[in-house]
Amino acid sequence: MRAVYLDHYAASPLPEEVQESMLPFLAGSFGNPSSLHRWGDDAKTAVEESREKVAALIGANPEEIIFTSNGTEANNLAIKGMIAGSRRKGKHIVISGIEHFSVMNPAKSLEKQGYDLVTVPADEYGVVDLDELAAALDDETALLSIMTANGEIGTIQPIREIAAIAMEKGVPFHTDAIAAAGHIPIDIAALGVQAMSIASDGMYGPKGAGALWIKKGIRLIPLLDGGVQEGGRRGGTENVAAIVGMGTAAQLARERMGERSEYLRGLRDALIVGLPDRLEHINLTGHLKQRLPWNASFVVEFIEGEGMLLFLDAQGVAVSSGSACTSRALKGSHVLAACGIPPERAQGSILFSFGPENNMEDVEYVLDVFPPIVERLRQMSPLYAKFMKERG
Amino acid sequence: MRAVYLDHYAASPLPEEVQESMLPFLAGSFGNPSSLHRWGDDAKTAVEESREKVAALIGANPEEIIFTSNGTEANNLAIKGMIAGSRRKGKHIVISGIEHFSVMNPAKSLEKQGYDLVTVPADEYGVVDLDELAAALDDETALLSIMTANGEIGTIQPIREIAAIAMEKGVPFHTDAIAAAGHIPIDIAALGVQAMSIASDGMYGPKGAGALWIKKGIRLIPLLDGGVQEGGRRGGTENVAAIVGMGTAAQLARERMGERSEYLRGLRDALIVGLPDRLEHINLTGHLKQRLPWNASFVVEFIEGEGMLLFLDAQGVAVSSGSACTSRALKGSHVLAACGIPPERAQGSILFSFGPENNMEDVEYVLDVFPPIVERLRQMSPLYAKFMKERG
Amino acid sequence: MAIYSDTVMEHFTNPRNVGEIENADGVGEVGNPVCGDMMTFYIKVDDGRLSDVKFKTFGCGAAIAVSSMVSEMAKGKTIEEALKISRNDVAEELGGLPTQKMHCSNLGADALHKAIEDYLSKKGQS
Amino acid sequence: MAIYSDTVMEHFTNPRNVGEIENADGVGEVGNPVCGDMMTFYIKVDDGRLSDVKFKTFGCGAAIAVSSMVSEMAKGKTIEEALKISRNDVAEELGGLPTQKMHCSNLGADALHKAIEDYLSKKGQS
Numbered sequence A, B: 001m002r003a004v005y006l007d008h009y010a011a012s013p014l015p016e017e018v019q020e021s022m023l024p025f026l027a028g029s030f031g032n033p034s035s036l037h038r039w040g041d042d043a044k045t046a047v048e049e050s051r052e053k054v055a056a057l058i059g060a061n062p063e064e065i066i067f068t069s070n071g072t073e074a075n076n077l078a079i080k081g082m083i084a085g086s087r088r089k090g091k092h093i094v095i096s097g098i099e100h101f102s103v104m105n106p107a108k109s110l111e112k113q114g115y116d117l118v119t120v121p122a123d124e125y126g127v128v129d130l131d132e133l134a135a136a137l138d139d140e141t142a143l144l145s146i147m148t149a150n151g152e153i154g155t156i157q158p159i160r161e162i163a164a165i166a167m168e169k170g171v172p173f174h175t176d177a178i179a180a181a182g183h184i185p186i187d188i189a190a191l192g193v194q195a196m197s198i199a200s201d202g203m204y205g206p207k208g209a210g211a212l213w214i215k216k217g218i219r220l221i222p223l224l225d226g227g228v229q230e231g232g233r234r235g236g237t238e239n240v241a242a243i244v245g246m247g248t249a250a251q252l253a254r255e256r257m258g259e260r261s262e263y264l265r266g267l268r269d270a271l272i273v274g275l276p277d278r279l280e281h282i283n284l285t286g287h288l289k290q291r292l293p294w295n296a297s298f299v300v301e302f303i304e305g306e307g308m309l310l311f312l313d314a315q316g317v318a319v320s321s322g323s324a325c326t327s328r329a330l331k332g333s334h335v336l337a338a339c340g341i342p343p344e345r346a347q348g349s350i351l352f353s354f355g356p357e358n359n360m361e362d363v364e365y366v367l368d369v370f371p372p373i374v375e376r377l378r379q380m381s382p383l384y385a386k387f388m389k390e391r392g
Numbered sequence C, D: 001m002a003i004y005s006d007t008v009m010e011h012f013t014n015p016r017n018v019g020e021i022e023n024a025d026g027v028g029e030v031g032n033p034v035c036g037d038m039m040t041f042y043i044k045v046d047d048g049r050l051s052d053v054k055f056k057t058f059g060c061g062a063a064i065a066v067s068s069m070v071s072e073m074a075k076g077k078t079i080e081e082a083l084k085i086s087r088n089d090v091a092e093e094l095g096g097l098p099t100q101k102m103h104c105s106n107l108g109a110d111a112l113h114k115a116i117e118d119y120l121s122k123k124g125q126s
C-alpha cells in the first residue's frame, strides 16, 4: 500500500542534511558548550554557528536569539517573560482568537494572576480584524501577541500593518511565527515587531529546539532560572544536537524557500481545486490567497474528523483534524470557532499539510481514496440522511 | 596525544545502545505522539515505553513522570510549580546552601516575588545540617528542596532522614537527583520524598530530556502552558528522540549500576589516593565515603583553576573547575563556599569526573601530567612564593 | 490506530446494521453533533423480540463501533434482555474503549433503550 | 581554548619573564586572590630605563598572558614610555581578550605602573 504522509503540520521527516549535521553531536562531539576544553569548544562553536543561521533566516542579530526546547517554550517565555519584565503600567494583554494554545494558555494563566486578557476577533478567513485590534490597544496594554500565520487554516496575518498599529500605540508586539518561519520570507526589521517565536520542527528541523528572538533593549524575565546559558535568559544544558539540526534546517529554508514553496503550492492547489470537484459540501477554511504554501484545510459537512482519519490511515494516508473527537482535550478547534464555523461543521475538519517529499501522485491518490471514505461515512450519518430528506 | 575525557559531570559520550535507540526517531519514525495515525502511534508508543523505563529507575508510577527538556526545567517546574500549586498558607521556601543554580535561582526568583527563602548550611564535607534543617521547617514552610547528591563535590545527602523530618513537619519535599540518578540506587517510596528531578545527560543519556517525578495528589502548576502533552502538565511537542534516548539510558543504568559504580569507584579512588601522594597542598572536597562513585574533586592551593584546565587541555585531558575565572558568571563556586572553603582556596578547584569509558591508564596519565602542571603554575604564583618564604 | 482495540477497529471498518428501517416500530436519537457524537437507532419488534436493528451514527471511530456492536448485541434479543444491555457491556464486548471515549462516544446502549421506549410508548398509546 | 587568541595562548603557555628580582628597584602588587587574579611586578631601572621586568601571577590564562605581554612591552622602555602602556594596548597586542576577561584579568599594566610608582617614591625619598 502507498504511504502518503500529509501531516507535516504535526511532524516532518528530516532532510538528509539535517540528520547528517546532528549525528556528530550524538557521537564524538558530545561536549557541553560551557566546558573549557576542546569538547566544550566544539559544542560551543556548533551552537553559535547555528545561532547565526537561525538569526539569518529572520534577519536578526545572533545575540538576540534565545534557544528554547520547542515552540511552546518560546511562546511561554515571550508572553510570561515580557509581561514580567514590562515597565509599562498597564495590565492588559491583547491576543487574537486564533492564537495557538501555547500563546493563548500562557495569556490565560496571566489572566488568573490578575491581568486583563483582551481577545481580538478574526473574520471568516481567519484574518485578524485590524479595526478591533486598533481599538483594543491603549496605554493599558502591556503586550500584544498575534501569530504570523496559523497552521491549522493556513491564514497569513498582515503583520506589518499590525506592527504599525502597535508602534503607533507604543505597545510591544510579539508574533508567533512557528507555522510560518522557513515557509514565507520573514524580515523582522521590515515587519517592525519586537519579539518572534520560531520552532525547529516547524521548518523540517528536529524536535527539541525552538527560539525566541527578542529585540535588544526589551526586558525579559527568564522562565528557566539556572546557569548563565543563553546569556542568562534560559538556563540548562543546551540540546546541542537539536540546536545544530535547527541551524541546518534554517539554512536549508533560506536556500530553498522559493523553490519549496512554489512546489508545495502546486500540490496544495491541486487538492484545493480537486477535492471540491469530486465532493459536494466540502469547504476550504482559511484565506484563499494569504495562505501558507503547505496548507490545504477543509470542513467536510455531515461527518466527523476521526472517522476520516481512521479510514485514511487504513489507506496509508496520514492527516489531522481539528474536530473535538480527534483532540485529546475533546474540544473542537477554537481556531475554526473564531472563524465563525459552527461546532457541528467544525467536527468535519480535515487538514492536509504538505512537505517536500510529497508529489503529485500523492495528491491523485488522495483524490482517489478520500471521496469514497466521505461517501461511506455520510451513508452512516444521520445528519446527512436528514439533509437529503429535507432537500427531497 | 592521549585524549582523556574526565568531565562527565558536564557531558558524557552516549553508549552505543543509546545512540542506536535514538536514530530511528531522527529518520523514519519522525511522527508526533499526538497524531492519530501510524506515525503518531509509533512516536507515542516510544514515549510511553521510555516513561516506563524512567519510572522503573526510581521506582515510580509511569503516570507520575513528566518529561521536560533538561534538568534545569525539571527543577524550575518543581520549585515554581509546586509553590504556585501549594495549598499551604506559609510562604517559606527552604533549600540548602549547596543546591544547583537551577534550584537556587528559581527559589531566588520566588524570593523577589515575596516568598521567604531560608538556606540551610552544610558542613565542611558538604552534608546538610539536619538540626538546622529541622529548625528551619515549620507551618510557614511551603516547600523543602534538598539535592540527593552534589555533582561538584560528590557528597550524597541523607535524603531518607531529611524526608522523615519533612514528613514529621508536614512539609512537601522535592529532591534534585540529577547528579545522583543512575549512579546510586534510588527508590522514591523508601526515601519518602514527594517530587524528584532527574536528567537524561546526567546518566549517559542524550541532552534534551529531563523528568520530574511528582507524587499523585501533589498540586503542580505548569511552567509551559500549551497543548495537553504530558497530561497538560508540560505543553509542547515532545522531543521523541531525546526521550527515547533517556529511556534507554535509564534502562542501562538499572542493569549496569552496580558494575559501573564499582568500576568508577576504583578509578576515582586511585586518583583520590594518587594525587595527594604526588602533590602537596591538595585537598579532597566533599565527603570521603558518602560520595558519588564518579567524583574526584579537589582544591589545589596557591593556583587558580583555569590555568590548570588550559594546561591539561593542552595535554589532552578534559576536566572542570569551580573557580571564579572558569565560570562564565565569574563567580567562585557557592558550593565550595558553603563547605567553608575560603574564596582564594576555592580558586584552585578542580573536578575529575569519571565515566565508563575511562580506564586505569587514564588515571596514570593524569598522575603523570598533572603534578608538573601544578608545579609550573605554582612557580608563577606570588601566593606560593609568599608561602615558601614564610615557611622559610 | 493504536488507541483502539482490534475489535473496535473491526466494527468501525465493517459496521453491521447501518441504515434506517422504514416504518420502524421504535426510533431513538441521542447526542448532538455540537458535542461530536450523535446516534439514531431504529428497531423492528416481532413477538417481543428485536427482529431488526439499524442505526445511523455521526461521530468518532468509537461511536461507530459502539453503534455496530450494540446493534449486533440487541438483534434477536427480547425487549427485556435488550433493555439490560449497558454501556459497560458494550465496552467490554469491544475489548475496551479508551477512557476519554467512555463517556462521549459510548451512547449506543442509550440510543437503543430510547428506541425501545419509543416503541413501548407507541404501543401503550395504540 | 577557543575563548583565547593564539597570541594569548602562546604567552600563557610560554610566559616571558616569570620570576622575582632580588633587590628590585620597584615592586607593584595588584589584585587579590579572593577575586581570582593577583599580580606582582618587579622592575630594575638603569638610566631611566626598565632594564629588567619580572612578574609572578596568580590567576586565569588571560591574567598570565597579560603579565607576560606587559613584561615584554615594558622591558627596555623609558619610565615615561612604560607609564603610557595602557590596558587597551596590552589587550590589542594580545590579539584581543574575551570581554568578560577585560576587567578582572587585565591588571598587568596597573601592576607595572604601581611598580614604577614604588620606584619613583623610593627615589624621591632617598
Ligand SMILES: Cc1ncc(COP(=O)(O)O)c(C=O)c1O
Pocket: A235, A236, A237, B009, B070, B071, B072, B073, B075, B100, B102, B147, B149, B150, B151, B176, B177, B178, B179, B199, B201, B210
Ligand atoms: C544537581 C544538578 N542539578 C541540576 C543540574 C542542571 O541540569 P541541566 O544542565 O541538564 O539543566 C545539574 C547539572 O549538572 C546538576 O548537577
Ligand SMILES: Cc1ncc(COP(=O)(O)O)c(C=O)c1O
Pocket: A009, A070, A071, A072, A073, A075, A100, A102, A147, A149, A150, A151, A176, A177, A178, A179, A199, A201, A210, B235, B236, B237
Ligand atoms: C503557530 C504555532 N505556535 C506554536 C506551536 C507549538 O509548537 P511546539 O509544539 O513545537 O511547542 C505550533 C505547533 O505546531 C504552532 O503551529
